[in-house]
Amino acid sequence: MSIGYSLNPVHCLQAAAVVGMLAAMTMPAQADNWRGWNVHPQGYPNSEALDSFVKEVTDKTDGRVKAKIFHNGVLGDQPDAIEQTRSGALNFANFNMGPMGPIVPETNVLSLPFLFKDIDAMHKVMDGEIGQRFADALERKNLIALSWFDSGARSVYNTKRAINEPEDMQGLKVRVMNNDLYVEMIDALGGNATPMAYGEVYQSLKTGVLDGAENNFPSFESSGHDEIAKYFSETEHLILPECLCIAKRSWDKLSDQDQRIVRQAALDAATLQRQLWQESSKQSREDVIAAGVEINEVDKPAFQAKMEPIYAAFVKKHPDLEPLLNDIRNAQ
Incomplete structure (x- = not known):
């Protein structure tokens, strides 16, 4: 006669659950892969700033967010990109406020001719409480404006x-x-x-x-x-100011920590973009005269x-x- 034993089904289920929990704890979290839109070519001030944003977000979230930017309008023109970002089909983009008017009526104020006396005045307005009002208006349309770029x-x-x-x-x-x-x-x-x-x-x-x-x-x-x-x-x-905007759907999925990282990366990108813009504007003016x-x-x-x-x-x-x-x- 052979001697055998049987496993308790309840114990089996408990053991499987423990194994599953341990596996989940040791497996890396799945990265959130972001796609971004930009109308400008590689090497343009905005493009360089966006490349910097992508790198900072990817590095400082330890790959929890892996961002990639598509330059030169290859994913469509700006009106299309606005709608894609609002819906979450695109995760982030750099938008000029000009074509934003039909979507966010408040931004039409920014399109009034000769509104700002100079570029420094525009920066002062957009970096303050008034800029936050525009950001609030964009958020109501599912766009989170994290920083303001220059467009000369x-x-x-x-x-x-x-x-x-x-x-x-x-x-x-x-x-x-x-x-x-x-x-x-x-x-x-x-x-x-x-x-x-x-x-x-x-x-x-x-x-x-x-x-x-x-x-x-x-x-x-x-x-x-x-x-x-x-x-x-x-x-x-x-x-006209431009925004570095994140899809609200993508923003809401981030942890508080990653939101802080993404916001700071956007502010750093704006600082870089403004510096590069000033240098590029001066150089482009000289180049077209030479041409x-x-x-x-x-x-x-x-x-x-x-x-x-x-x-x-x-x-x-x-x-x-x-x-x-x-x-x-x-x-x-």
Whole structure:
């Protein structure tokens, strides 16, 4: 006769549970793989700052968040990227506040021409309590704004002639970002505003579909627009902040510790971006002059005077935003 024994099923289950718990404790947590969007090419100030952000987040979370940034708009244009980030399909992105207006109405205030007296004034406003108000508005649309980037002062350039007075804009077909305020601005100056995706501007300038566009010096040069549009007039009509934004869905999944790491990485990226931007703007200005671009100052008060009806119409249409507008003016 053989002697045998049987295992208690309850004991087996308990042992399996203990083994499972020990395995879970010793296995590394699964990394959260983040995808980010950026419209600018590699080497651009924003791109370098975002690369720095990605590295800091990945390193300081010990790989709990593994971030990767896709440059040069390869994942779509900005309106698409805004929606993808809001939905969580993208985890983070660097957005200009111009095309944000249709999604976050408060940001339309930032698109009013000649709102900021200079770039330093914009930084002061956005880094303070007013900037937090904009961040709160973005959060209501599922975007967490962690820091504010620079995008310089935008001016008009074209293929036809130097622009000194508003009258010189008459009849020019000028590309603008997708925002009604920019259309109204160019129309008020006598030009024909044409909203268009940024990637289409070069060919449109080359073929004559457009006569001009408006942007800052680094973008003017890096996009190759300086090869075609040889007249750059320093209207400096827009000084627009940009945000480093995180999808709210991604933000909410982070622990408190990792939220602090990501926020600090975003602030560090903004500091780097502003420094690089200043250096890049100076260098790009010198480079386009060397490439044969004619740069001229304009009668800025004459341009500002043309904007008064736009301000009046804006306040009439958005009376709830008038206090915010006045606070920005007073903060300068």
